Amino acid sequence: MFDLSIRDMNAQALRLSKSKSNPLRPFDLRRDLLPVADLVELCFADSLDADGRLYIRQMRQAAQGHLVDLAGAENGRGLPMSGFVWHEEGYLVGNLSLVPHRYGKRGLYLIANVAVHPDYRRRGIARALTEAALEEVERSDRPETWLQVDEQNTAAVALYRGMGFVEKARRTSWRGWPQTGMANGQPGQFGLRLRHPADWPTQLDWLKASYPEEVRWQLPLDLKLLEPGWRGALRRAFSERHIAQWSATREGNLLGVLTWQSSTLDADRLWLAADPEQEEAVIPLLMEQAYARLQPRRGLALNYAGGRAMKALTACGFKATRTLIWMAYPWGVAKRPGGQ
Numbered sequence: 001m002f003d004l005s006i007r008d009m010n011a012q013a014l015r016l017s018k019s020k021s022n023p024l025r026p027f028d029l030r031r032d033l034l035p036v037a038d039l040v041e042l043c044f045a046d047s048l049d050a051d052g053r054l055y056i057r058q059m060r061q062a063a064q065g066h067l068v069d070l071a072g073a074e075n076g077r078g079l080p081m082s083g084f085v086w087h088e089e090g091y092l093v094g095n096l097s098l099v100p101h102r103y104g105k106r107g108l109y110l111i112a113n114v115a116v117h118p119d120y121r122r123r124g125i126a127r128a129l130t131e132a133a134l135e136e137v138e139r140s141d142r143p144e145t146w147l148q149v150d151e152q153n154t155a156a157v158a159l160y161r162g163m164g165f166v167e168k169a170r171r172t173s174w175r176g177w178p179q180t181g182m183a184n185g186q187p188g189q190f191g192l193r194l195r196h197p198a199d200w201p202t203q204l205d206w207l208k209a210s211y212p213e214e215v216r217w218q219l220p221l222d223l224k225l226l227e228p229g230w231r232g233a234l235r236r237a238f239s240e241r242h243i244a245q246w247s248a249t250r251e252g253n254l255l256g257v258l259t260w261q262s263s264t265l266d267a268d269r270l271w272l273a274a275d276p277e278q279e280e281a282v283i284p285l286l287m288e289q290a291y292a293r294l295q296p297r298r299g300l301a302l303n304y305a306g307g308r309a310m311k312a313l314t315a316c317g318f319k320a321t322r323t324l325i326w327m328a329y330p331w332g333v334a335k336r337p338g339g340q
Helices: 029-043 050-063 125-138 154-162 197-210 229-237 279-291 310-315
Strands: 024-026 083-088 091-103 106-116 144-150 166-176 191-194 243-250 253-261 267-274 299-305 319-328
Touching: 024 125, 029 050, 029 091, 029 106, 083 125, 091 125, 106 125, 125 154, 144 154, 154 319, 166 310, 191 279, 197 253, 197 267, 243 279, 253 279, 267 279, 279 310, 310 319
Parallel strands: 106 144, 267 299
Antiparallel strands: 024 083, 083 091, 091 106, 144 319, 166 299, 166 319, 191 243, 243 253, 253 267
16 A cells, blocks of 8 residues: 555556456546656656756646646657556556657557556566557557667566567667866867757757657757758747857868757757767857857756767767666567567
């Protein structure tokens, strides 16, 4: 049973009518949204950033009948509309959200918000929820199926690997604030300027390498907004985003481009495109260019490949908040859920 005096949860929201039916059932938006918000907040309290807290707040607002952005605003993470829940002893104790996405002409499902109350863990609930989600996706002709798991959650990583999910990428979320005096080394070796139109082809190649299509669909990165020329200017004019870009060169050769993008959330976005062999040297210089022109009290968020440029970003005052492992289910290779 729950110890609500310790858990500090909304008992009324978590309480469900007694039922003798199967503890696993499909998610019901009207019935489950508020208890799922409480469960997700409880299970991920230690790792929720400002975006995550906004997401929880939107779930509660929607559950109370308030209009919110069901598309998930710029983070591309919509409110849960389908999935599965697990209930025991009259309480909702497990959840899995199944979120459809599209990028280009391709459709996919994201398995998200997999949460089990601490008092009910190690009983196979997360596995049962995930198997139910895979069976549901299989009935939808097996579109791409992805999930993200914190690399520090070793039990969950082992579970998903054991079920056949394959690691595709690791992405680290960094947070920082504009500072001064961050440049290291000898800036005289480098040229620092606004991004030139001629930089775009190389910048685009680096962006596609740093933010490949298989992860870009869930990031608020629209490459077309960064284009030079009238097309990019027109898109930016009709967008709610403001863009600024700075380049670093040496002896006429482009070494990196940093893009600042405004955000409606608590932190503006940075996108980094750099020569992998030069990024440790050029990142501090690019950051100092940006810091001198950005609001000092406005937070900055950077998503980057796990394990890359860690020394340079730390030297610039950034802190790694979490690293997520992106995993995909190999339809056509793995056995069906439960099909041992």
